[in-house]
Amino acid sequence: xxxxxxxxxxxxxxxxxxxxxxxxxxxxxxxxxxxxxxxxxxxxxxxxxxxxxxxxxxxxxxxxxxxxxxxxxxxxxxxxxxxxxxxxxxxxxxxxxxxxxxxxxxxxxxxxxxxxxxxxxxxxxxxxxxxxxxxxxxxxxxxxxxxxxxxxxxxxxxxxxxxxxxxxxxxxxxxxxxxxxxxxxxxxxxxxxxxxxxxxxxxxxxxxxxxxxxxxxxxxxxxxxxxxxxxxxxxxxxxxxxxxxxxxxxxxxxxxxxxxxxxxxxxxxxxxxxxxxxxxxxxxxxxxxxxxxxxxxxxxxxxxxxxxxxxxxxxxxxxxxxxxxxxxxxxxxxxxxxxx
Amino acid sequence: xxxxxxxxxxxxxxxxxxxxxxxxxxxxxxxxxxxxxxxxxxxxxxxxxxxxxxxxxxxxxxxxxxxxxxxxxxxxxxxxxxxxxxxxxxxxxxxxxxxxxxxxxxxxxxxxxxxxxxxxxxxxxxxxxxxxxxxxxxxxxxxxxxxxxxxxxxxxxxxxxxxxxxxxxxxxxxxxxxxxxxxxxxxxxxxxxxxxxxxxxxxxxxxxxxxxxxxxxxxxxxxxxxxxxxxxxxxxxxxxxxxxxxxxxxxxxxxxxxxxxxxxxxxxxxxxxxxxxxxxxxxxxxxxxxxxxxxxxxxxxxxxxxxxxxxxxxxxxxxxxxxxxxxxxxxxxxxxxxxx
DNA sequence: TTGAAAGCGTTACCAC
DNA sequence: GTGGTAACGCTTTCAA
Numbered sequence: 001x002x003x004x005x006x007x008x009x010x011x012x013x014x015x016x017x018x019x020x021x022x023x024x025x026x027x028x029x030x031x032x033x034x035x036x037x038x039x040x041x042x043x044x045x046x047x048x049x050x051x052x053x054x055x056x057x058x059x060x061x062x063x064x065x066x067x068x069x070x071x072x073x074x075x076x077x078x079x080x081x082x083x084x085x086x087x088x089x090x091x092x093x094x095x096x097x098x099x100x101x102x103x104x105x106x107x108x109x110x111x112x113x114x115x116x117x118x119x120x121x122x123x124x125x126x127x128x129x130x131x132x133x134x135x136x137x138x139x140x141x142x143x144x145x146x147x148x149x150x151x152x153x154x155x156x157x158x159x160x161x162x163x164x165x166x167x168x169x170x171x172x173x174x175x176x177x178x179x180x181x182x183x184x185x186x187x188x189x190x191x192x193x194x195x196x197x198x199x200x201x202x203x204x205x206x207x208x209x210x211x212x213x214x215x216x217x218x219x220x221x222x223x224x225x226x227x228x229x230x231x232x233x234x235x236x237x238x239x240x241x242x243x244x245x246x247x248x249x250x251x252x253x254x255x256x257x258x259x260x261x262x263x264x265x266x267x268x269x270x271x272x273x274x275x276x277x278x279x280x281x282x283x284x285x286x287x288x289x290x291x292x293x294x295x296x297x298x299x300x301x302x303x304x305x306x307x308x309x310x311x312x313x314x315x316x317x318x319x320x321x322x323x324x325x326x327x328x329x330x331x332x333x334x335x336x337x338x339x340x
Numbered sequence: 341x342x343x344x345x346x347x348x349x350x351x352x353x354x355x356x357x358x359x360x361x362x363x364x365x366x367x368x369x370x371x372x373x374x375x376x377x378x379x380x381x382x383x384x385x386x387x388x389x390x391x392x393x394x395x396x397x398x399x400x401x402x403x404x405x406x407x408x409x410x411x412x413x414x415x416x417x418x419x420x421x422x423x424x425x426x427x428x429x430x431x432x433x434x435x436x437x438x439x440x441x442x443x444x445x446x447x448x449x450x451x452x453x454x455x456x457x458x459x460x461x462x463x464x465x466x467x468x469x470x471x472x473x474x475x476x477x478x479x480x481x482x483x484x485x486x487x488x489x490x491x492x493x494x495x496x497x498x499x500x501x502x503x504x505x506x507x508x509x510x511x512x513x514x515x516x517x518x519x520x521x522x523x524x525x526x527x528x529x530x531x532x533x534x535x536x537x538x539x540x541x542x543x544x545x546x547x548x549x550x551x552x553x554x555x556x557x558x559x560x561x562x563x564x565x566x567x568x569x570x571x572x573x574x575x576x577x578x579x580x581x582x583x584x585x586x587x588x589x590x591x592x593x594x595x596x597x598x599x600x601x602x603x604x605x606x607x608x609x610x611x612x613x614x615x616x617x618x619x620x621x622x623x624x625x626x627x628x629x630x631x632x633x634x635x636x637x638x639x640x641x642x643x644x645x646x647x648x649x650x651x652x653x654x655x656x657x658x659x660x661x662x663x664x665x666x667x668x669x670x671x672x673x674x675x676x677x678x679x680x
Numbered sequence: 681t682t683g684a685a686a687g688c689g690t691t692a693c694c695a696c
Numbered sequence: 697g698t699g700g701t702a703a704c705g706c707t708t709t710c711a712a
Contacts, residue, residue: 050397184524369682
């Protein structure tokens, strides 16, 4: 493996000069620069990550994390990932500051970002609200030289450098495909229980789902309701829905707080002849998949969503590595047999 | 983050002494040792990986890889992982030597291992034959101080330090669960097409499958045949099977070379009313999942199987990290909608 | 039993 | 524009 030292020797210059060229710091004579680049290419030079990281420790990097969902079990697994990567990065003198808030609220997120900037973060990972104020704030950070990666939910119009998370549309399509596979009635009348209409990922899943069934005369959506991630609301909605539409034989829970809905299904004695599909692997979905009430749950690698953004930011700040803009998580299907 | 230097200062000794204690090299006065350990614990000392790796480069590590399946598409993805981790490790002055052979053959594997030892490898990753000679060879290496990790298929009785691969039994159970979900006939008469009876993973999958359906009167295995991973054989077997057992309405392909079998299904006009489940995401399974002939394929993270063993061996040799003995891959379910 | 010093590859700073 | 040097944390070797 070629090193900077080697290149320097071959080019007849010092390591400092090679470093200036390779890291585009300028202030090098064009001829020298050309010579160095040529040699680097000929040797297929790739920087040594251990050396870079060791040297980067003196920068005392700080990474900020902003997420909603303090009381959302899905984020427990994300936090697990955050914890692990945080402990790894702490060995490199890089610390992580997490701001986590309970609800979907634009102002809280912006305040949290401002706090992090005051703390002196060098980069930001955020599970963002889909709100113009947040987009604007991310762009401000970009102007200040602070890169941002969105995770869990994307803001494609912002100046974020990358996204890590689910392809929600495809995820909804997968649910449609699963329902069709599982169906043995020949005619699926589907009730959809969303989370919040303002949350992009919930609506995107439903769009993907609709997209898939629109040419299939055997699958129809009878009703779409929104539980706002609240268990009591969910119970009431499903209870009403099943009473009003006796023909419903399949339910698609696109978001959290499903336990209430499942209770309604059981109370109406429909737990044996209803196809139910949900998302994510959280205590409630695990329980009902195991009991057989839910046949499958479609997941999005939450642990990975915690780890990857920070890993990418650290690499970006240290090695300057160019990274993929879109990093979709795998669409995982869990049934009773492989859920744990 | 505390460093060795810091501990040395606090203990009033040199860094070398601290290193000797921390890495159990011996030759340190018990009192000094106790003092150092105490301080390390109090500071929650964790070694800096970048420093370790940088220093380890002078060892010029060599990792050996032995695998069968040169002409098996499943291993293409494994090789992809090997290539990526190889390129990463090459930056750390660590090289990888791969010996890959076409067939299931004990002697070839042993010869390959011997070659690698002559090449001076420091550790071995092997997708092993389930043969006593291989076990013995692994134990020999262990005695020589060369650690081995098995992947794809395990040899639990050997002195290998870890295994990375599928839990085949659970994988077969998952297939049974999927079949039951997908079934809409109420009575599944199942034909099983295995690979080779001598290959543990194929038989294990079938065991798991049987295990799951044994209490289910709606699922019966009608026939089990072995295609020896050969396409022509597979065609013949399935063709015969479907002609002889008209009642068969589900097929479970537990191994490779399924294209011939699928052709037989189509030729007999059974591609619309047959439940078919296979393993792995290779060109043939992708094609038939997309066409709808195969409803689902159950996978085992082949890329990860290429990356993880070498990553673990490198970490083991450099940081001396204790590693998990059993590392099961995720059991991934792919259907038409999430297969690409 | 212990200390001192060199070396791994990179970056940053100061001097010229 | 360029060179020299110190620093990051760890391991290893040699000397005492």
